[in-house]
Amino acid sequence: MKTVWRNPVILLFGIGISNIGGWIYHIALNLIILDRTGSALAVIGLYLLKPLAILFTNGWSGTLIDRMNKRRLMIGLTIFEATLITCLPFIQSIWILYGFVFVINMASSVFHPTSMTYITKLIPVNERKRFNSIRSLVDSGAFVIGPAVAGLLFMIGTPTDAIFINAAAVLLAGFLFFLLPDVEKEWITRVTSTPLSLATLKEDWRVVYHFSRRSRYVILIYSLFSAVTVMTWGVDSLEAAFAIEVLLLTNTEYGFLVSVAGAGILIGAIINALVVKKVSDSWLIGIGATILACGYLVFTFSSSFTIASIGCFVLSFSLAFMNTGFYTFYQNNIPVDVMGRIGSLYSFVEALFTILVMVACGVLAELISIRFSVVSGSVLMLFFAIGLLICANSPFKMKAIQMERVKES
Numbered sequence: 001m002k003t004v005w006r007n008p009v010i011l012l013f014g015i016g017i018s019n020i021g022g023w024i025y026h027i028a029l030n031l032i033i034l035d036r037t038g039s040a041l042a043v044i045g046l047y048l049l050k051p052l053a054i055l056f057t058n059g060w061s062g063t064l065i066d067r068m069n070k071r072r073l074m075i076g077l078t079i080f081e082a083t084l085i086t087c088l089p090f091i092q093s094i095w096i097l098y099g100f101v102f103v104i105n106m107a108s109s110v111f112h113p114t115s116m117t118y119i120t121k122l123i124p125v126n127e128r129k130r131f132n133s134i135r136s137l138v139d140s141g142a143f144v145i146g147p148a149v150a151g152l153l154f155m156i157g158t159p160t161d162a163i164f165i166n167a168a169a170v171l172l173a174g175f176l177f178f179l180l181p182d183v184e185k186e187w188i189t190r191v192t193s194t195p196l197s198l199a200t201l202k203e204d205w206r207v208v209y210h211f212s213r214r215s216r217y218v219i220l221i222y223s224l225f226s227a228v229t230v231m232t233w234g235v236d237s238l239e240a241a242f243a244i245e246v247l248l249l250t251n252t253e254y255g256f257l258v259s260v261a262g263a264g265i266l267i268g269a270i271i272n273a274l275v276v277k278k279v280s281d282s283w284l285i286g287i288g289a290t291i292l293a294c295g296y297l298v299f300t301f302s303s304s305f306t307i308a309s310i311g312c313f314v315l316s317f318s319l320a321f322m323n324t325g326f327y328t329f330y331q332n333n334i335p336v337d338v339m340g341r342i343g344s345l346y347s348f349v350e351a352l353f354t355i356l357v358m359v360a361c362g363v364l365a366e367l368i369s370i371r372f373s374v375v376s377g378s379v380l381m382l383f384f385a386i387g388l389l390i391c392a393n394s395p396f397k398m399k400a401i402q403m404e405r406v407k408e409s
Helices: 006-037 040-057 061-065 070-090 094-122 125-156 159-178 198-214 216-236 239-246 251-278 281-300 305-317 319-333 339-367 370-392 397-408
Strands: none
Touching (some): 006 040, 006 070, 006 094, 006 125, 006 159, 040 339, 061 094, 061 198, 070 094, 070 159, 094 339, 125 159, 125 251, 198 216, 198 339, 216 339, 216 370, 239 370, 251 305, 281 305, 281 319, 281 370, 305 319
C-alpha cells in the first residue's frame, strides 16, 4: 500500500503546496495593486484577467497538451510561472504588471487540463474517487491555511515578501512533480510532426465536435455542471456588495462570514473523504450541486447575519462532494487521449459564459437591485442543479454511456 500510494501522495503534496501559495499570491497581489493605485476598480481588473486568459489560451492549448509529455509540461509550466511571479515585485508600471499576471493566468489555464490528464493516467480507475476526495480535502485545507499564512506573513513582512514565498512554493511543487513517474515514457511527442497550425486546430476542434455528438449524455452532465459553476461566479461577484450594502454587515462580520465558509469547506471535505466509498459519483455530483444551490438561496434570501452564515456554511459544505463526483465522472468518461482538447475547449466556452453572466449580474444589480440580481442567479443555479441531479441519476444513464462507448469502439 505504501508503494501504491507513494506517487499520489507526492502529487497531492505538490497540488497542496501550489494551492496554498496561490492563495498567498492572490491576497498579496490584491494588496499590492490596491496600495499602488488606491482603486478598487484596479483590483477588480485582476479578477477579469483569469477568464480572459482562458479565452485567449484554451482554444488552442488542448492541441499541445494532448501531443506533449504531461509530466514535462507540468514541470515546465511551474518553472515558467515561478519565474514570472518572482519578477512581479520589480515591475513599476501597472499595465506591465497586468500583462505579467495575464501570462501567469495563461500558464495556469494550460496547467489545469494538463494535470487532469496526468492524474487520469497515473491513478487507477478504482482509486480515482478516493484520490479526488482527498484532493478536495487538500484544496479545502489550502482555502483555510493559505489566507492564514498570508496574514501571518503580512504581520512579520510585506506583501512583496509573500510574493517571493509563493514563487518558492511553486518551484517546490515543480520539484515534487519531477519526482513523479513519467506515465508517457514510451510516448514520442508528435509536436514536431504535427506543428500548431490553423489546419491542426480545425482538425482537433472537429475531434471534439464528433466526440460531443457521440457522447451526448457525458456532455450533458458536463454542461449542467458548468452551468452551476458559472452561476456561482456570477453570484460570487456580488457577494461582498450584497453582504455590506444589503445585509448591512460590518467588515468584521463579513470577515467572519468568510471564516464560516472556510469551516464549511473543511468539514464538508472531511465528511466527503469518509463517505466517498459508499456513495456513487453521480449522487455526489447531483446532491452536491443541489445542496450548493440551496445554500446560495438561503444566503441570498437572508435578512440577518445568522441566516447568511447558515447559507454560507451550507454552500461551502457541498463543494467537496460536487467536485469529487465531477472529477471522477470526467476521468472515467472522457478518453484520456483527447482529454486535453475536450477540457480546454469546454473551459473556453465556460469562461465566455462566466464573463457574460458576471456582466449580466452587474447590470441587473445597477438597473434593479443587488438582491434581485443575486436571487435571480441563485434560482437559475438551483434549476441547473436539479437538472444535474435528475440526469446524473437517471435510470437510463448506464445504458446511455454503454451505447456511447459502443459507438466509439
